[in-house]
Amino acid sequence: MTYTPYHPQSLEPALQQRWEAEGRFRAPAYPDGEKFYALAMFPYPSGQLHMGHVRNYSIVDAIARYQRMRGKTVLHPMGWDAFGLPAENAALKNGSAPAAWTFSNIEHMRGQLRRLGLSYDWSREIATCTPDYYRWEQWLFLKLYERGLVYQKLSAVNWDPVDQTVLANEQVVDGRGWRSGALVERREIRQWFLRISAYADELLAGLDSLQGQWPEQVLAMQRNWIGRSEGAEIHFPLADGSGVIKVFSTRPDTLFGATYLAVAPEHPLAEQAAAANAQIAAFLARCKQGAVSEASLETQEKEGVYLGIEVRHPLTGALLPVWAANFVLMGYGEGAVMSVPAHDQRDFEFARKYGLPLRVVIRVDDADPGADELQAAITAPGTLIHSADFDGLPSAVAKVAITEALAAKGLGQKTINYRLRDWGISRQRYWGTPIPMIHCPHCGVVPVPEAELPVVLPTHYQLHDPRSPLRDDPTFLEVACPKCGAAAQRETDTMDTFVESSWYYARFACPDAEQMLDQRAAAWLPVDQYVGGVEHAVLHLLYARFFNRLLRDVGLLPKDGAHDEPFRRLLTQGMVLKDGSKMSKSKGNTVDPQAILDRYGADTARLFILFAAPPEQSLEWSDQAVEGAHRFLQRIWRMVQEYSLPLTPLPVRLGPAARELRRAVHQCIERVSSNMAERQHFNVAIAACMELSNQLGRVEAAPGEDLHAVLGEGLQALLLLLSPFAPHLTEALWERIGDGQALFTHPWPEVDAEALRSDTVSLVIQVNGKLRERLDFSATSSPAELEQAVLTHPDMARHLSGKEVRKVIVVPGRLINIVVA
RNA sequence: GCCGGGAUGGCGGAAUUGGUAGACGCGCCGGACUCAAAAUCCGGUGGUGGUGACACCGUGUCGGUUCGACUCCGACUCUCGGUACCA
Numbered sequence: 001m002t003y004t005p006y007h008p009q010s011l012e013p014a015l016q017q018r019w020e021a022e023g024r025f026r027a028p029a030y031p032d033g034e035k036f037y038a039l040a041m042f043p044y045p046s047g048q049l050h051m052g053h054v055r056n057y058s059i060v061d062a063i064a065r066y067q068r069m070r071g072k073t074v075l076h077p078m079g080w081d082a083f084g085l086p087a088e089n090a091a092l093k094n095g096s097a098p099a100a101w102t103f104s105n106i107e108h109m110r111g112q113l114r115r116l117g118l119s120y121d122w123s124r125e126i127a128t129c130t131p132d133y134y135r136w137e138q139w140l141f142l143k144l145y146e147r148g149l150v151y152q153k154l155s156a157v158n159w160d161p162v163d164q165t166v167l168a169n170e171q172v173v174d175g176r177g178w179r180s181g182a183l184v185e186r187r188e189i190r191q192w193f194l195r196i197s198a199y200a201d202e203l204l205a206g207l208d209s210l211q212g213q214w215p216e217q218v219l220a221m222q223r224n225w226i227g228r229s230e231g232a233e234i235h236f237p238l239a240d241g242s243g244v245i246k247v248f249s250t251r252p253d254t255l256f257g258a259t260y261l262a263v264a265p266e267h268p269l270a271e272q273a274a275a276a277n278a279q280i281a282a283f284l285a286r287c288k289q290g291a292v293s294e295a296s297l298e299t300q301e302k303e304g305v306y307l308g309i310e311v312r313h314p315l316t317g318a319l320l321p322v323w324a325a326n327f328v329l330m331g332y333g334e335g336a337v338m339s340v341p342a343h344d345q346r347d348f349e350f351a352r353k354y355g356l357p358l359r360v361v362i363r364v365d366d367a368d369p370g371a372d373e374l375q376a377a378i379t380a381p382g383t384l385i386h387s388a389d390f391d392g393l394p395s396a397v398a399k400v401a402i403t404e405a406l407a408a409k410g411l412g413q414k415t416i417n418y419r420l421r422d423w424g425i426s427r428q429r430y431w432g433t434p435i436p437m438i439h440c441p442h443c444g445v446v447p448v449p450e451a452e453l454p455v456v457l458p459t460h461y462q463l464h465d466p467r468s469p470l471r472d473d474p475t476f477l478e479v480a481c482p483k484c485g486a487a488a489q490r491e492t493d494t495m496d497t498f499v500e501s502s503w504y505y506a507r508f509a510c511p512d513a514e515q516m517l518d519q520r521a522a523a524w525l526p527v528d529q530y531v532g533g534v535e536h537a538v539l540h541l542l543y544a545r546f547f548n549r550l551l552r553d554v555g556l557l558p559k560d561g562a563h564d565e566p567f568r569r570l571l572t573q574g575m576v577l578k579d580g581s582k583m584s585k586s587k588g589n590t591v592d593p594q595a596i597l598d599r600y601g602a603d604t605a606r607l608f609i610l611f612a613a614p615p616e617q618s619l620e621w622s623d624q625a626v627e628g629a630h631r632f633l634q635r636i637w638r639m640v641q642e643y644s645l646p647l648t649p650l651p652v653r654l655g656p657a658a659r660e661l662r663r664a665v666h667q668c669i670e671r672v673s674s675n676m677a678e679r680q681h682f683n684v685a686i687a688a689c690m691e692l693s694n695q696l697g698r699v700e701a702a703p704g705e706d707l708h709a710v711l712g713e714g715l716q717a718l719l720l721l722l723s724p725f726a727p728h729l730t731e732a733l734w735e736r737i738g739d740g741q742a743l744f745t746h747p748w749p750e751v752d753a754e755a756l757r758s759d760t761v762s763l764v765i766q767v768n769g770k771l772r773e774r775l776d777f778s779a780t781s782s783p784a785e786l787e788q789a790v791l792t793h794p795d796m797a798r799h800l801s802g803k804e805v806r807k808v809i810v811v812p813g814r815l816i817n818i819v820v821a
Numbered sequence: 822g823c824c825g826g827g828a829u830g831g832c833g834g835a836a837u838u839g840g841u842a843g844a845c846g847c848g849c850c851g852g853a854c855u856c857a858a859a860a861u862c863c864g865g866u867g868g869u870g871g872u873g874a875c876a877c878c879g880u881g882u883c884g885g886u887u888c889g890a891c892u893c894c895g896a897c898u899c900u901c902g903g904u905a906c907c908a
Contacts, residue, residue, distance in 0.1 A: 044908050085907065157906075168906040217825050221903075224824050294904050298822040327822095331905095346822095420905090427906065496906070535902055537825075542905095574827095575902080582901090611846070612833060616826095618901075620833055625847050632846080638861090679837065687835075687845035694845090697862095764841045769889040771841060809888055814840055819888050 006637040008601025012728040016117055024744065025119040027075040030523050036072035037524050038064040039505055039567075041532030041540070042079045042126075045105040046086060049112040051576040051583060051609070051621065052533065054593050058606040059573060059615050059682070060531045061118045062724040066676045067528075068119075069720070069748040075524050076119055077508040079126035080106050083134075083432045084497045085168060091463040098431045099459035102129055112594065117602045117727055119744075124511045128500035133507065134433040135454030136516035137499055141436060142447050143554050149195045152445070155331065155424055156266075156292045159187035165466040166428040172291040179466070186288050188266065191426035192435055192493060196546050200226055200418045203545055206565055214570040215616065218537045225538045227419025232403040234338060235411040236261060236311035239319055245269070245311055248333040248417045252406070253398035256387040257340040257361035259351065261311055262304060262325040264335040270324040273307040280305055280324070287326045302327050302350050314411035315388070315402070325350065331421050341377065348377040361386050362395065423543065425496040430461070430468040432494030440481035440488040449482050455490070468492060501540055502547035505530075505566055506557070517556040525557065527567045534572035534616070541570070571680060574618035576609075583621070591621055603726035604630040610682040610725055632690060633729055636722070639697060640715055640733045647712040647737060651705060658706040659755075661695060665714040666755040668692040672721045673748065682725070689722055712737065717749045764815040765790060767799045783810040790816050 019025065040060040043053055057078075064076040080102075087098035094101075106127060113120070126133055144150045158167040162180035166189075171178045196203075204226045207219050231250035238244065245261055263270055265287035274281035283305040290296055304325035311320050327346065328337055341351030342360045351358055358374060364382035381395030390398050406412030426435070434455040436448035448455055458476055461469040470476050470492040481488040506517050509524035532540075548557065548566040557563045575582055578589040596605045608629035613619040654662060668688045675685035696714045699707055715737055723730040723743055734743040758779055763786070765773040773795055777786055787808045790796060796818075803820040810816050 041908095046908090081908070166906075169904095170907045215826095221825050225903090225905090227824095292906085295822075298904085300822090424905075429906085497908070498905095501908085533902090533908090534826080535908080538903065539905065540908080577901095580900095614834085617834090618827080622833065622847070625833065628846055635861095674837075681835095681837090683833090684835070684837095684845085690845055762841095766840085766889075769840095769887095774841075807888065809840090811840055815889090817840080817888055 003641050006634050006729070008603060008728065009598070011732055012117060012601050012603070013115070015728050015731060016114060019117075019119075020114075025074075025076060025121050026123055027077075027121045028073065029520055031073040031075070034072050035075065035524060036064070036067040036529070037075045037509075037527045038067065038529050039077070039508070039527045039531070041530070041536065042081050042501070042504060043109065044084055044086065045080045045082055045102055045109055045127075047105040047108065049109055049593050051591055051593060054116065054605060055576055055609045055615075055619065056531060056533070056573055057113065057116065057118050058609050058725075059571065060529070061116075061606075061727075062610065062682060063529050063531075063676075063680075064119055065724040065727060065744065066748070068745055069723070071747070074119075075509070076121060077124040077126075077511075078113065078118070078120045078122070079124075079504060079508065080109075080128065081497065081501050081504070082106065082127045082129035083494075083500055085170075085429070085431070087431045088429065088463060088466070092466065095462065097459060097461065098463070099129065103127075112597075115597050115602060116593075116606065119727070124508050126504060126507055126511055128497075128504065129431075129457075131454045131456050133504075134457075134500065136507075137433050137495065137503075138436040138448070138453050138455060139450065139516060140503075140550065140554065141495075142450060142453075144194065144550065145447055147554075149198065149550070151193055151195065152190050153193060154188045155191050155193075156186045156188050157191075157428070158291050159185045161185060163466050169291060169293045172293070172296075175290050175296070183289060184291050186290065186292050189428075191424050192437075193422040193424050193426075194546075196423045196543075197418060197420060199546055199549055200228065200420050202549060202564075203420075203542065204228055206545060209565060210570075213568055215534075215572055218534070218541065218570065218572060221537050222542055225420060225542065229417050229419075231415060231417060232399075232406065232412050233415040234406060235314060236320065236338070237314070237411070239310040239312055244411075245322065245336050246334045247336045247338045248415060249338055250417075251340065251343065251395075251399075252402045252412075253381070253384060253390075253393075253395040254340040254343045254361055255313075255315065255338070255402050255406075256384075256390070257342050257359045258313065258320065258338045259341060259357045259359055260320050260339050261322045262328050262337050262339055262350075263307075263322060264328040264330040265324050265326060266330040267324065267328075267335045269309060269322065270307060273309060273324075277308065280307060283324065287324075297327070297329070300326065302346065302353070304350060304354065314406055314409065321356075323354075332419070333417060342374060343377050343379060345377045345379060348374070359386060423496075423546075425499055426493040427496055428468060428492075429494055430457075430463070430470055432497060433457070433499065434470075435491045435493050435495060437491040438479055438481060438488050439491065440484065440486060442486050443481055443483045443488075446481055446483050446488070452482075457494070468494075470494075498540060498543050499547075502543045503551060505544070506548070506551060515556075517551065521556065522558050522563060525563055526565055529569050529571065530567035531571045531573060531615075534574065537572060541567070571615060573615045574613065576619050576621060578621040580620070591623075596626065600626060600630045601728070603633055603729045607633065607686065607725050611686040612683065614681045614683050632693070633726060635697070636693060636718065637729060637733065639693065640719070640737055643712065643715055643737060644708075645737070647716075648705065648709045650709045650713065654706045654710065655704065658704075658710045661699065661707065661714065662710045662752075662755045663758065664692060664695045665710065665717055666751050669717055669721065669749050670751045670756070673751070676724070685721070686725060689718060692718055719743070720746060720749050761813060763813075765796065766815060766817040768819060769817060772796075772799050783812060786810055786816060790818070 038060050040056045064074050068074050082102050087102050090101050091098045158172050160167050160177035160180055160182055162182040167177055172184050175184055177184055207222055229250045231248055232252040234247050235244040265284045274284050304323040307322050307324055309322040313320055339347040341347040342358045343362055362382040363385050364380050384390045384393050384398045390401055403414050434457050436455045438446045440446050477489050479488055479490050505527050506521045510518045510520040544566050551557045552559055583590045608626045671688040672685040675681050699711050719730045719734050731743045760776045761779045762774055762776050765775055787810055805820055807819040
C-alpha cells in the first residue's frame with residue numbers, strides 16, 4: 001500500500017490548474033435544466049484579500065458546489081467594484097494613477113482568489129471602471145432622464161474650507177476635515193438625483209415577497225428605512241397673507257395642541273428673516289457648522305430661534321410663532337414641522353427650553369393634567385379634549401375627522417409620507433463614472449447624445465490635491481453643445497459607486513452584450529443565493545432592488561413578476577474579528593489570508609472559516625483553531641489512505657456494530673444535507689462530519705466483512721459531504737476510493753431511511769421538570785404504554801414513593817415529565 | 822438620537838417547533854508510544870458540595886408566562902452594524 005503525505009501546497013495548485021484547463025466551472029450562455037445563480041458581493045480591489053472576503057467567498061463556493069452536486073446548472077461569477085475613494089486616496093499618498101493602482105490590485109487579488117480554489121466562471125469577469133461597463137450606466141442615466149426619473153436640486157454636502165473640497169462623511173472626524181483639520185461646514189450645491197421615491201411603495205411591497213428568503217432583520221431595516229407613514233399635510237397661512245407653510249404630521253389628532261411651527265435653517269423664510277435680523281443670521285450661520293450626516297445632526301443639542309413670523313392655526317385661527325430649529329431637515333417633507341409639545345417628546349423638550357406654551361389635547365386615562373405639571377410628553381393615543389367640536393373622539397377617529405375638516409377649508413389633506421429620500425448620485429470626485437450631461441450657456445442642461453457614449457473618464461492624471469482634475473482639464477471640459485453648437489462644458493460630477501454595484505449581478509449573465517443587458521439576463525436572473533456583509537442591509541440592497549425595477553421598466557428585464565426582485569435568497573454574513581474587534585490595519589490585528597494559504601493551504605482556510613461560527617454571526621479568529629482544522633483534514637487523508645481496498649458491497653445482513661455505524665453514516669448525511677440547503681449552518685455540517693470521522697476512526701483494524709463494507713460507504717459519504725468545503729483534498733482522495741464518477745458533479749448522497757431505524761428509544765425522565773433518569777423503551781410503544789412503563793419502573797420508585805402523581809406529560813421520542821405533589 | 826443585531830464553560834460555538842444545556846473544535850490535565858522530543862493515539866474536562874451513589878447551582882441583569890424557558894413576554898445593561906458621500 002502506498003502512502004502519500006498530505007501536501008496541499010503542491011496538491012491544490014495542481015488541481016486548480018486542471019480545473020482551469022478543463023473549463024470546469026464555465027456556465028453556458030443559457031441554463032441547461034434547472035439553474036442556480038450563486039453570487040457573492042463583489043469586492044472593492046483594495047489590494048489585499050482580507051478574511052472577510054475569504055469568509056464570504058468560501059460560503060458562496062460551498063453553496064455553488066453543493067448545488068452542482070444537486071444537478072443544477074450553476075452560474076458563479078466574480079468581478080470588481082473598481083471605482084471609489086480609496087484609489088484617489090492612494091494616488092494622493094503614493095503618486096500612483098488611480099487606474100493603474102486599481103488594475104494592479106485586481107491582478108494581485110485575482111491570483112489570491114484562484115489560490116483559494118473558488119469555482120468561478122472567470123470568463124465573465126467584470127471591472128466596473130472600464131468604459132465597456134460604465135457606458136451602459138451612462139446610457140441608462142439618459143433613459144431615466146427622458147422618463148423624468150433624473151433631476152437636479154440643491155442639497156447639502158460637507159465642505160472643507162481649507163482644502164476647498166467636498167468631504168465624504170467618513171472623512172469628517174469630530175466635525176473636522178481629516179486632512180486639513182478645519183471645521184467642516186454644510187454647503188448646499190446643485191446635484192443630480194434619481195427619483196427612488198417614485199418606487200417607494202413598490203420597494204416596500206416587494207419586501208413581502210422576500211419573507212422567509214431574506215433575514216427578517218434586513219426586511220425590517222428596509223421597511224423602517226422606507227418609512228411609509230400615513231398622516232396629513234396641514235397648511236398654516238402666514239399671518240401677513242403672503243403664503244402658507246405646509247407641514248406633514250402623522251398626528252393630526254393633536255392639531256389643537258400645536259403651539260408653534262419650526263422650519264429648517266435652510267428654509268427660505270428663515271433666510272428671509274435673517275436678512276433683516278443679525279441675531280437670526282448668526283443662528284443660521286451657526287447651524288451651517290458641522291457634518292451633514294444624520295447621526296451628527298440628531299445628536300447635537302436642539303436649538304432654535306424665533307423668526308418674528310406668525311402663522312394662523314388652520315382651524316382656530318390663533319396666531320402661532322414660527323421658529324427656525326436645527327433639528328428640522330430641509331430634505332424631509334417641506335422643511336417645516338408643527339410642534340405639539342404636550343404630545344411629542346422632542347417638541348416638549350424644545351418648548352421647556354425656550355418657554356413656549358403647552359396645550360394638552362389628548363387624555364389617555366381619566367386624568368386631565370395641566371400643562372404645567374407635565375413631566376414628559378403624552379405620546380400615546382387617547383381621547384381628545386380642548387379640541388372644539390372634536391372633544392371626546394378617540395385619536396384614530398379624530399385623525400380622520402380633523403383631516404376632513406382641513407380639506408373642507410382647503411387647508412390640508414390626507415397624505416402618505418416616506419422617510420426614504422431621493423438618491424443623490426452626484427459626487428464631486430474624479431474616480432467614478434462621468435455623468436453624461438453638458439451645460440450650455442444658451443440651452444441649459446443638455447444630455448450627451450446616445451451615439452457619443454461612452455463619455456470616457458481620462459486616466460492619465462497625476463493627482464496633487466483632493467480636487468477633481470476633471471474640473472481643470474479643458475480637453476475633458478470643453479465641448480460643443482449638442483443642441484446649438486455653442487461652446488459648452490461637460491458635467492464634472494461623477495456617479496456614486498453604489499450605481500455600479502446596483503446592476504453588476506445582471507451584467508454577469510451577459511458580460512459581452514452589445515447593449516446593457518440581453519435575453520441571457522432574464523434567463524439567469526434572479527440571483528438564487530446572494531451573500532454579503534450585513535453592513536449592506538439597507539443602502540446597497542435597496543439600491544439594487546430599485547435598479548432591478550428600472551431595468552425592467554426600460555425593457556431590459558421581463559415584466560412577468562418573476563423578475564421584480566434581483567436576489568431571491570439572501571444570506572448576510574457576520575464580520576471576522578480578532579481579539580474581539582474588527583480586523584483593521586489601524587488596530588494592527590489583521591491576519592493575512594496569504595500567510596494561511598502558504599502554510600496550510602486553501603482547504604484548511606476554507607474549512608476553518610466555515611467551522612468557526614455560523615455564517616450570519618461574527619467570527620473570532622483563532623490561529624489554534626486553524627491548526628485544528630488542518631489536523632482534521634490530515635486525519636481524513638490518513639484514514640482514506642489506510643483503508644484497505646477494494647470497496648465491497650453491503651452484505652444483506654449486518655451485525656449490530658455494522659448497523660450502528662451505518663446509522664451514524666446516514667444520520668450524518670441527514671444533518672449535513674439539511675444544513676447545506678435550508679439552515680445554512682455550515683459549522684454544524686462540518687461538526688457532523690467530524691463526529692462521523694471519529695466514529696469511522698474507531699473501527700477496529702481488521703474489521704469483519706460487514707463493517708469493512710459500511711466503513712467504505714462511510715468514507716465515500718464523508719468525501720462527498722466534505723467536498724463543498726475542502727474541494728481539493730476530497731477530489732484527490734476520491735480518485736482512490738471513489739466510484740469513477742467525477743466528484744464535483746457526483747450526485748449528493750441520499751439518506752437511507754432503513755439505516756436510521758432503531759428498535760429502542762432512549763427517553764429522558766423528568767420529575768417536576770428536573771432530569772432524573774434516562775430509560776430505554778421499545779420504539780413502538782404508545783404514549784399510554786410509556787406512561788405505564790415509567791410509573792412502574794423499578795428505578796423510578798425512589799423518585800415517586802410517598803408522592804402523589806398529578807400529571808404525566810409524554811413527548812414522543814423525547815421525554816416524559818411526571819408532575820408530583 | 823433613530824433603526825437592526827448580539828451576549829451560553831478557560832475560548833469559538835451546539836441545542837431545527839417551548840422538551841436531555843454545553844454536540845463539534847480549541848485549550849488544559851492525565852496516560853500510551855519514544856532513549857527523548859515532535860507527530861499520533863486513548864481517557865478526562867461548566868461550578869460548588871460529597872470518599873461515593875448523588876445533590877444543588879448554572880445560558881448578560883431583574884421580573885413574568887408554563888408541567889417544563891438559552892428559546893416566549895415585559896423592563897434594563899453592555900456591545901456591534903447601519904444612519905443616505907467608506908464600500
